[in-house]
Amino acid sequence: MNPILLSHWLPICDQARIGYIPATFGPEVRIDEIFRFLEGLGDTPTLDRAYAWLRQHYEPRSTMWRWDCCSTEILKATMADSYPTALPLLEFDLDEPRFMSVLEELERSQQRTVSVLVRPWVNAKVEASYPVEFRAFTFPSGIAV
Numbered sequence: 001m002n003p004i005l006l007s008h009w010l011p012i013c014d015q016a017r018i019g020y021i022p023a024t025f026g027p028e029v030r031i032d033e034i035f036r037f038l039e040g041l042g043d044t045p046t047l048d049r050a051y052a053w054l055r056q057h058y059e060p061r062s063t064m065w066r067w068d069c070c071s072t073e074i075l076k077a078t079m080a081d082s083y084p085t086a087l088p089l090l091e092f093d094l095d096e097p098r099f100m101s102v103l104e105e106l107e108r109s110q111q112r113t114v115s116v117l118v119r120p121w122v123n124a125k126v127e128a129s130y131p132v133e134f135r136a137f138t139f140p141s142g143i144a145v
Contacts, residue, residue: 002109004102005068006117021119025068026053028113031103034094050116051092057118068115069102 001008006023013020027049037044058065064075073096106114125132 002106002111004106007068007115021122023117023119024057026050026057026116026118028115030113031107031111034103038094047092054116062121063118064121065116065118067099068117069106070099072096073098
């Protein structure tokens with residue numbers, strides 16, 4: 001299990017009977033391709049497929065999109081500041097420092113791809129003007145959040 005990936009957490013939530021926001025997973029994107037794209041090198045077929053899939057499945061008034069490994073800074077800012085009056089555009093801002101750091105960590109753990117996904121919009125819990133997310137851990141003695 002890779003604890004960075006939402007796709008690895010949701011089956012655990014199912015097994016533990018913990019509620020969660022459902023997700024529809026789209027195409028996988030090669031991590032090395034994302035880095036090549038940022039350097040302006042070569043074709044980006046998996047990134048292109050993911051973008052095309054999102055164009056079909058992302059519905060700004062009812063869904064949000066994110067990477068399997070993390071949400072985008074644009075999404076977090078929108079959730080904190082302006083949802084539902086302004087909605088995040090469908091764009092790949094791949095040069096986010098947090099996203100790059102997460103991709104590097106995924107590569108260190110031998111993960112070669114990361115998926116895009118859509119989820120229903122849910123009002124975020126906001127602390128200090130920033131949306132927060134929670135992950136729950138289950139142990140034989142109970143659940144720790």
